[in-house]
Amino acid sequence: MQLQYQGSPFSDPGFSAPELQLSSLPPAVVSFKTWHALDDRERLSHAQGAFLALTQHLQLVGDDQRDLNPGSPMLLAQIRAARLRAQGLLGNMAAIMTALGLPIPPEEDTLGVVPFGASAFERKCRGYVVTREYGHWTDRAVRDLALLKAKYPG
Amino acid sequence: MALFSVFQTTFLLALLSLRTYQSEVLSEPLPWAPESLRVFINSTHQCLHLQWSVHNLAHHQELKMVFQIEISRIKTSNVIWVENYSTTVKWNQVLHWSWESKLPLECAKHFIRMRSAVDDAKTPEQSFWSNWSSWEEVHVQNSLGHDPFFVFPKDKLVEEGSNVTICYVSRSQQNNISCYLEGVRMQGEQLEPNVSVFNLNHVAFIRETGTNIYCKGDQGDSIKGIVLFVSKVLEEPKDFSCETQDLTTLNCTWDPRSDTGLLKQLSQSYTLFESFSGKKTLCKHKSWCSWEVAPESQEMYNFTLTAENYLRKRSVHLLFNLTHRVHPMAPFSVLFTDVSATNATMTWKVHTTGNYYTLLCQVELYGEGEVIQRNVSVEVDGKQLFGGLKPDTEYRAQVRCANANHFWKWSEWTRQNFTTAEAAPSEAPDVWRNVKSVQGHSVVTLFWKPLSKLQANGKILFYNIVIENLDRSSISKLLSIPAPANGTELNLDQCLYQIHVTANNSVGTSPASVIIVSGDPGNKEVEEERVKGMEDGFSLSWKPQPGNVTGYIVEWCDHPRGPLCDLQWKSVGPTTTSTVVSSDAFRPGVQYNFRIYGISTERVPYLLEKKTGYSQELAPSDNPQVVMSNLTSRSFTLSWKDYSIESQPSFIQGYHVYLKSKAGQCHSGSEKAVLSDDAVCCKYRIDNPKQKTFVVENLQPESFYEFLVTPYTSVGEGPHGAFTKVTTPDEYCL
Numbered sequence: 001m002q003l004q005y006q007g008s009p010f011s012d013p014g015f016s017a018p019e020l021q022l023s024s025l026p027p028a029v030v031s032f033k034t035w036h037a038l039d040d041r042e043r044l045s046h047a048q049g050a051f052l053a054l055t056q057h058l059q060l061v062g063d064d065q066r067d068l069n070p071g072s073p074m075l076l077a078q079i080r081a082a083r084l085r086a087q088g089l090l091g092n093m094a095a096i097m098t099a100l101g102l103p104i105p106p107e108e109d110t111l112g113v114v115p116f117g118a119s120a121f122e123r124k125c126r127g128y129v130v131t132r133e134y135g136h137w138t139d140r141a142v143r144d145l146a147l148l149k150a151k152y153p154g
Numbered sequence: 155m156a157l158f159s160v161f162q163t164t165f166l167l168a169l170l171s172l173r174t175y176q177s178e179v180l181s182e183p184l185p186w187a188p189e190s191l192r193v194f195i196n197s198t199h200q201c202l203h204l205q206w207s208v209h210n211l212a213h214h215q216e217l218k219m220v221f222q223i224e225i226s227r228i229k230t231s232n233v234i235w236v237e238n239y240s241t242t243v244k245w246n247q248v249l250h251w252s253w254e255s256k257l258p259l260e261c262a263k264h265f266i267r268m269r270s271a272v273d274d275a276k277t278p279e280q281s282f283w284s285n286w287s288s289w290e291e292v293h294v295q296n297s298l299g300h301d302p303f304f305v306f307p308k309d310k311l312v313e314e315g316s317n318v319t320i321c322y323v324s325r326s327q328q329n330n331i332s333c334y335l336e337g338v339r340m341q342g343e344q345l346e347p348n349v350s351v352f353n354l355n356h357v358a359f360i361r362e363t364g365t366n367i368y369c370k371g372d373q374g375d376s377i378k379g380i381v382l383f384v385s386k387v388l389e390e391p392k393d394f395s396c397e398t399q400d401l402t403t404l405n406c407t408w409d410p411r412s413d414t415g416l417l418k419q420l421s422q423s424y425t426l427f428e429s430f431s432g433k434k435t436l437c438k439h440k441s442w443c444s445w446e447v448a449p450e451s452q453e454m455y456n457f458t459l460t461a462e463n464y465l466r467k468r469s470v471h472l473l474f475n476l477t478h479r480v481h482p483m484a485p486f487s488v489l490f491t492d493v494s495a496t497n498a499t500m501t502w503k504v505h506t507t508g509n510y511y512t513l514l515c516q517v518e519l520y521g522e523g524e525v526i527q528r529n530v531s532v533e534v535d536g537k538q539l540f541g542g543l544k545p546d547t548e549y550r551a552q553v554r555c556a557n558a559n560h561f562w563k564w565s566e567w568t569r570q571n572f573t574t575a576e577a578a579p580s581e582a583p584d585v586w587r588n589v590k591s592v593q594g595h596s597v598v599t600l601f602w603k604p605l606s607k608l609q610a611n612g613k614i615l616f617y618n619i620v621i622e623n624l625d626r627s628s629i630s631k632l633l634s635i636p637a638p639a640n641g642t643e644l645n646l647d648q649c650l651y652q653i654h655v656t657a658n659n660s661v662g663t664s665p666a667s668v669i670i671v672s673g674d675p676g677n678k679e680v681e682e683e684r685v686k687g688m689e690d691g692f693s694l695s696w697k698p699q700p701g702n703v704t705g706y707i708v709e710w711c712d713h714p715r716g717p718l719c720d721l722q723w724k725s726v727g728p729t730t731t732s733t734v735v736s737s738d739a740f741r742p743g744v745q746y747n748f749r750i751y752g753i754s755t756e757r758v759p760y761l762l763e764k765k766t767g768y769s770q771e772l773a774p775s776d777n778p779q780v781v782m783s784n785l786t787s788r789s790f791t792l793s794w795k796d797y798s799i800e801s802q803p804s805f806i807q808g809y810h811v812y813l814k815s816k817a818g819q820c821h822s823g824s825e826k827a828v829l830s831d832d833a834v835c836c837k838y839r840i841d842n843p844k845q846k847t848f849v850v851e852n853l854q855p856e857s858f859y860e861f862l863v864t865p866y867t868s869v870g871e872g873p874h875g876a877f878t879k880v881t882t883p884d885e886y887c888l
Contacts, residue, residue, distance in 0.1 A: 005363075006366075007336070007363070007364075007365075007366040008334070008336050008337035008366050008368075009334070009337065009366070009368055009370075009377065012337060017377055019376060019377075020376070020377060067417070068363060068417065069363060070417070119308035119309050119380065119381070120308075120309050120364060120380075120381035120383075120417075121305075121308070121309075121366065121368065121378070121379040121380050121381050124366070124379075124381070125377065125379075
């Protein structure tokens, strides 16, 4: 839905631009072999870092979209919902890490100075990247948690 | 001699050196060349702003100069713009000049240089160019990050219909970059190996959130783009008008037409400026504005309404006299005083502001089927007298006002209703009577019709009946019958009575209806005439009376056959001798009887004529009960004595006797007839409706016959139902 609001090329059917990345956001895509071989600490700390970055980036994207699409309350509500879910997942990760006796990395500012002065098109691009990565990371977190559950039943 | 030549030589030398000095002056470069050239870049507006000064000017020296400015793109030899800028230069003055580039400044390197010349009439021989300044390079740095290419201009705001130039700047020359406007491929031109340019002509407004233009490399390495914000063209405000309600505030309104608001641009703002007072205000609303009027100071107003957005301004003007634009507030405090049955006084107030000006007020009064209109001049209070009104009627009044001199607009209507008072009923009730003689006295039933609203002038409360015994010259009875009532019954003896009937409301009594009733009806025998009814009733006429009559009355029963006759009557004037009587109660097949009375000047009704008829005759629905007697071998007698011709659905004109026989022969006195079932019989005709017997003769002995007696009328005969059978006996049997 978010893509529809941005106009072409984002709204073109089947649009995909995997080459578009934000350096401040860890990419979810990783080779299966690499992902499977991660140990518990690495697995959870990657996810935790990603969702921390995602909550901050979703805030940025929400601000961007409020300017780019002012008359679209549903879009803004969706972005807010995504950010809250990311925060929820962050909490889940922290709880699991504590249960496993792993240290929780401190919160850091993942955005830095990047946001200011971006043009309208640049903001549309980063909106696309953030929502794409949010989707990918959520899928990956589901797999991560399934794996951990199998490993530590109960 | 030598001295003189020396002197001459010296003089010549001096002259020579002077000349040389002069030519040296002429061949030296101009001291007034442009210096300290600085270039400022405004990439958002794609503008270059130049600043320079001219040195070596004396204090307070003013020189008219012309500066020639050259702008090149990509390389200095590629000159794209030359312009001569003329101005007067003062000592120590910093000069400015701006140039807008159609191509975004990030797309190519620009170079700028200038030279000057004096353009003064005072020194014409010195007007040739100075040397060129050195080329100033203008290069917009945009190589932040590691992107393979960039698209320009970013987030530009333009007006619909304008031309825009887009470019991309690529790091390397290898990328095959394609660019799209709203998903449609654009054709470009190469400016440089790394730079391509796209010219968009007459850009259209697509949406408020902008138009996407993006480029991508074929190596799938990046998508870069810009959003072009196209604004609708700001239109001139339409229908600009100002008016005042009270000479203290002006209310100006206009039609803003299209809203040019966008993501990148606020909706246009409106400013009102008045030139005589020099006051200006920013309007808070997009289609109206209030303006405080300084009391009793300014009469003429010259307004300029300016619509402004980021890109453009549009203005409209309005010049007017304040007193010519008065739209008053609606009048208030509308009251009705001195309201009688036929008159009323209406008062109202108008809003004034202290500067007394006259208003013209329009008053309209709506009653039942009538409208009264008045125009009244008013300064503070309005007043209008209305006469000739109808009593007990609700009137709806409305009033509105406008400026009497220099009319502009009417105020809103202010409405108020009132009801006139009741008055005494204006007409006597329509009264009639029915007299029945019972055992030596009379039962007189009085009937009257309710007065119409126009006659009643108020709510009728009761009816007064005064019964005066004329034989004994005394008032026998006074009756007061509360309304609603439409009649009463009186028991009187056989004396002559005069009866007064009046209708009374809260104000007074109506004129009296007077009727004389005598115990002895004394009606002479009057012939009853037959009349034929029509669709809308009965058309009756009668002979005018030789004596003086005050009127005629036609009387009938709406339900002549019912238990209650439901007496009806119609009064007509003395000169009328015919009328159409209609009633919703008239039914086909019912005989109505009409009695026509003349009312003498002494108020005594006399029966003049009787009419009877059917509004629509119907064929009889059954046949008389027939008794057969005196049966012989050749005859028999039929009789139907009990058959009443009075209560039939039409006038019985006679009877048909049908006789069916085997022989099929009809004797004289009868004719052959074919019935609806194709049976053949003999038909006898009896022309006298009063005849109730008939002898059937010339019959054959020992024969079987069948008979039927049926009445016939102008609309048909009775049903051909069951025939009665009879067989004649043997001749020799007794």
